[in-house]
Amino acid sequence: MSIRRPAPDLIQPKTFKFSTINLIQIEKILKKYPHDKKSSAVLPLLDLAQRQNDNWLPLAAIKIVANTLEMPMVKVLEVSTFYNMYNLSPVGKNLLQVCTTTPCWLRGSDEIYEACKEKLGIDFGGTTKDKDFTLIEVECLGACSNAPIVQINDDYYEDLDEISITSIIDKLKKNIQPQTGPQSERTGSEPLNTKRR
Amino acid sequence: MINLTVDGIEVKLPEGSTVMQACESVNAEIPIFCFHERLSIAGNCRMCLVEIAGSPKPIASCAFPIAEGMEVITTSKKVKDAREGVMEFLLINHPLDCPICDQGGECDLQDQALYYGRGMSRYSEDKRAVDDKPFGPLIKTAMTRCIHCTRCVRFMDEVAGVHELGAIGRGEDMEIISVAESGLGGELSGNIIDLCPVGALTSAPYAFTARPWELKHTNSIDVLDAIGSSIRIDSKDEKVMRILPRLNEEVNEEWLGDKSRFACDGLANQRLDSPYRKNSKGKLEKCNWDEAFDTIFKKITKFKNNEIAALAIGNSCIESMVTLKDLMSGLNVSNLDSRSELSSLPIKASERCGWLFNPKISGIEKFDSLTIIGSNPRYEAPILESRIRKAWLNSDMSIGRIGGDCMLSYPLIELGSKTSIFDDLLNNSHSYNKVLEASSRPGFIIGEGVINRKDGYGIIGKIRKIAEKYNAFNEEWNGLGFLHTSAGTVGALEVGFVPGNKGKNTTEIINSAHKGKIKFVWLLNTDDCDLDAFSNSFIVYQGHHGDKAAEIADVILPGRAYTEKEATYVNTEGRVQRTQQAVQSPGDSKEDWKIVRAFSSILGKPLPYNNISELRNRIEKINPYLTVENYVINGCLSNIGDPDLKISNHDINPLDINYYMTCPISRFSETMAKCSMQSKKNGKKN
Ligand code: SF4
Ligand code: FES
Ligand code: FES
Numbered sequence: 001m002s003i004r005r006p007a008p009d010l011i012q013p014k015t016f017k018f019s020t021i022n023l024i025q026i027e028k029i030l031k032k033y034p035h036d037k038k039s040s041a042v043l044p045l046l047d048l049a050q051r052q053n054d055n056w057l058p059l060a061a062i063k064i065v066a067n068t069l070e071m072p073m074v075k076v077l078e079v080s081t082f083y084n085m086y087n088l089s090p091v092g093k094n095l096l097q098v099c100t101t102t103p104c105w106l107r108g109s110d111e112i113y114e115a116c117k118e119k120l121g122i123d124f125g126g127t128t129k130d131k132d133f134t135l136i137e138v139e140c141l142g143a144c145s146n147a148p149i150v151q152i153n154d155d156y157y158e159d160l161d162e163i164s165i166t167s168i169i170d171k172l173k174k175n176i177q178p179q180t181g182p183q184s185e186r187t188g189s190e191p192l193n194t195k196r197r
Numbered sequence: 198m199i200n201l202t203v204d205g206i207e208v209k210l211p212e213g214s215t216v217m218q219a220c221e222s223v224n225a226e227i228p229i230f231c232f233h234e235r236l237s238i239a240g241n242c243r244m245c246l247v248e249i250a251g252s253p254k255p256i257a258s259c260a261f262p263i264a265e266g267m268e269v270i271t272t273s274k275k276v277k278d279a280r281e282g283v284m285e286f287l288l289i290n291h292p293l294d295c296p297i298c299d300q301g302g303e304c305d306l307q308d309q310a311l312y313y314g315r316g317m318s319r320y321s322e323d324k325r326a327v328d329d330k331p332f333g334p335l336i337k338t339a340m341t342r343c344i345h346c347t348r349c350v351r352f353m354d355e356v357a358g359v360h361e362l363g364a365i366g367r368g369e370d371m372e373i374i375s376v377a378e379s380g381l382g383g384e385l386s387g388n389i390i391d392l393c394p395v396g397a398l399t400s401a402p403y404a405f406t407a408r409p410w411e412l413k414h415t416n417s418i419d420v421l422d423a424i425g426s427s428i429r430i431d432s433k434d435e436k437v438m439r440i441l442p443r444l445n446e447e448v449n450e451e452w453l454g455d456k457s458r459f460a461c462d463g464l465a466n467q468r469l470d471s472p473y474r475k476n477s478k479g480k481l482e483k484c485n486w487d488e489a490f491d492t493i494f495k496k497i498t499k500f501k502n503n504e505i506a507a508l509a510i511g512n513s514c515i516e517s518m519v520t521l522k523d524l525m526s527g528l529n530v531s532n533l534d535s536r537s538e539l540s541s542l543p544i545k546a547s548e549r550c551g552w553l554f555n556p557k558i559s560g561i562e563k564f565d566s567l568t569i570i571g572s573n574p575r576y577e578a579p580i581l582e583s584r585i586r587k588a589w590l591n592s593d594m595s596i597g598r599i600g601g602d603c604m605l606s607y608p609l610i611e612l613g614s615k616t617s618i619f620d621d622l623l624n625n626s627h628s629y630n631k632v633l634e635a636s637s638r639p640g641f642i643i644g645e646g647v648i649n650r651k652d653g654y655g656i657i658g659k660i661r662k663i664a665e666k667y668n669a670f671n672e673e674w675n676g677l678g679f680l681h682t683s684a685g686t687v688g689a690l691e692v693g694f695v696p697g698n699k700g701k702n703t704t705e706i707i708n709s710a711h712k713g714k715i716k717f718v719w720l721l722n723t724d725d726c727d728l729d730a731f732s733n734s735f736i737v738y739q740g741h742h743g744d745k746a747a748e749i750a751d752v753i754l755p756g757r758a759y760t761e762k763e764a765t766y767v768n769t770e771g772r773v774q775r776t777q778q779a780v781q782s783p784g785d786s787k788e789d790w791k792i793v794r795a796f797s798s799i800l801g802k803p804l805p806y807n808n809i810s811e812l813r814n815r816i817e818k819i820n821p822y823l824t825v826e827n828y829v830i831n832g833c834l835s836n837i838g839d840p841d842l843k844i845s846n847h848d849i850n851p852l853d854i855n856y857y858m859t860c861p862i863s864r865f866s867e868t869m870a871k872c873s874m875q876s877k878k879n880g881k882k883n
Binding site: 003004072074082 | 360362370
């Protein structure tokens with residue numbers, strides 16, 4: 001896993017503003033929490049900010065979230081550097097998050113990683129020149145029963161092997177939405193060979 | 198009540214107690230890093246693991262609540278292994294650089310590694326390294342040593358109320374950072390040095406100057422503000438190396454303001470180490486005591502008693518003030534004062550509730566509303582500020598402010614700075630009346646912004662009326678707290694260093710001096726008043742630093758600083774406390790009361806005390822409690838102020854002070870100079 005720190009000053013935008021749609025959204029989110037416990041909304045607000053900003057969180061957005069929730073900026077920074085789901089520097093259009101924790105590793109995450117690397121020409125932490133793909137390594141995604149897993153943006157791709165991950169990347173390159181979920185014959189996490197018996 | 202056993206011993210504790218408290222109650226020792234009594238529980242160091250019968254895993258005792266029938270075990274092999282394991286993990290990334298670490302010898306990690314760790318390290322892989330952080334001129338960081346207990350973060354958030362520290366990243370990449378670019382803000386930041394259980398945060402001015410075992414410890418009292426925090430003076434080779442806070446629940450708990458902690462380097466600069474007198478060319482020249490006294494003698498006997506005055510506005514101890522007062526009454530001089538110009542403080546002992554912080558410092562926690570008038574506790578008394586914050590955090594106290602705009606560490610109801618508000622409050626025509634009405638123990642902090650104005654007497658009267666109206670000024674509850682900025686003020690009033698019969702007060706002394714009617718003035722530790730007034734008078738300056746007044750004096754009598762004498766001070770709440778001598782004073786300087794006593798013999802009117810105990814007997818006659826250490830003088834109710842006096846419409850403003858430079862000691866401290874530059878950079882209001 002890479003060290004999670006804000007992006008260098010050079011690429012930090014000076015300002016950030018929530019869009020009108022998001023401002024309405026924020027109001028809705030805030031209603032879910034007691035008035036004096038606004039800070040509970042920090043995770044969804046950071047997520048909103050990230051989605052609005054090409055899938056990464058600049059410091060300016062962190063500041064705006066802090067102001068909105070009346071929290072000290074450093075406390076919001078703590079949260080955003082803690083969770084992997086927040087990207088602190090720009091990422092490609094498709095963010096490939098390869099799980100390499102033990103269950104996935106036992107089920108062949110090394111091969112998945114090699115296939116991605118080969119196909120995209122980038123290593124963990126890298127972004128392709130056309131800014132279409134970023135490859136990162138993550139810890140357990142919580143779907144071990146369908147290992148190995150790669151999460152691409154918001155979707156899980158499960159039961160992968162070299163062939164399936166390659167074809168997923170190919171489709172993404174052509175802007176075709178691949179089938180999400182298990183890439184095997186199962187639809188959930190039922191035992192793989194029950195049907196055959 | 199819940200019953201449980203710790204190592205087989207039965208314990209009974211109230212519900213909600215933690216396992217650690219249960220262990221403490223039977224003296225079962227638990228090693229800790231992140232836990233601190235006065236901070237919230239974090240439970241992140243895991244050093245406090247103990248075993249609970251029936252539970253497969255050890256638990257963190259600092260964060261685990263007790264339950265009926267629980268069997269806690271602190272001595273088993275499992276507990277020993279758990280501690281060794283935690284310690285081994287903590288040390289994996291710790292640089293183990295004790296020989297070059299300032300914490301060495303007083304380091305929790307060092308001690309606990311010795312008692313609870315394995316003898317040897319099994320780790321031979323690479324260690325991580327962490328960049329040091331800019332924490333300002335007071336705190337030196339070596340962040341590679343940090344064990345992420347987050348005590349520093351919690352202190353700044355909870356006690357100091359300055360939200361600048363945070364722990365970013367996670368796991369191995371966790372780091373403590375500050376978002377303040379030029380050093381930490383607030384006036385209490387030095388306390389994180391004490392809190393840091395390892396050598397990650399150490400004192401920058403003290404860096405590499407001494408090892409703890411070389412230091413002589415002297416328990417004493419701080420006099421750089423009117424709070425009188427309990428301190429420990431650490432000295433080596435007759436030099437004050439550092440000052441640390443001492444536990445005193447009633448006053449400073451275990452914190453200390455940055456000025457009180459770090460100004461001690463000023464004790465070594467610009468000291469008056471010998472008597473001086475002006476030569477024929479008008480230049481100050483070193484002389485011996487006899488020559489200095491002789492010069493004074495020749496002058497003082499020439500003038501009439503109403504041409505002579507004595508001022509003690511500053512950090513004078515009561516011993517020196519009593520002697521000087523006695524000397525002056527021997528000469529029939531009644532022009533004495535210890536209050537600043539325009540001060541409206543009463544002088545009669547029966548009105549002492551008009552100068553004391555009546556609700557007491559710890560009483561702040563009883564307030565359910567607080568009105569701060571003409572005061573800025575953050576700069577005038579940071580310890581008091583932290584008490585207010587604590588009280589606010591633990592209750593829903595509402596806090597209003599009249600005058601001032603500086604950021605404080607709690608939300609404020611801003612009441613503007615107009616003087617008309619007092620009448621509005623008396624007439625029930627202000628929205629703030631509701632707040633006062635709803636509160637059963639209102640508190641008022643009255644600062645020098647009110648005390649030191651021409652119409653202060655009138656404002657104080659109105660505040661008293663308001664307090665009476667809301668049951669805050671009666672036998673049961675006196676919520677009026679006068680907050681002074683200088684350690685000598687209350688002591689001076691208690692011993693009556695005030696104008697005698699037909700005597701002039703400070704304002705009058707200064708006015709007459711301007712007109713040439715005061716020809717001789719004795720300035721006891723007095724640097725902060727209109728000194729120009731005395732340009733044509735003969736000035737005797739008695740003090741320890743070559744500060745403003747010494748420059749213009751005709752004779753200088755070198756006295757001692759608070760670290761060099763055993764002397765009594767009375768803090769703003771009326772607590773009688775004594776400093777202790779930690780080091781020798783430089784050169785030829787003498788204890789202040791002895792200087793005056795020696796001069797009285799030259800004058801042919803020797804004061805009737807030859808040693809400190811005889812002097813204390815004399816002080817006892819003024820007020821028997823002034824010699825009882827730690828006694829808190831109470832004021833009985835009296836009609837202080839005059840509510841009918843016309844008050845002007847000048848805005849109420851707290852004193853405009855630079856926290857880091859308020860007395861000769863702090864003005865000559867390099868560390869304080871650096872802090873004051875940093876705070877200018879950060880913008881004073883924040
Ligand atoms: S710097 Fe010291 S006090 Fe702060 S988290 Fe690290 S070890 Fe704890
Ligand atoms: S290990 Fe990959 S999802 Fe759990
Ligand atoms: S002291 Fe209990 S976890 Fe740190």
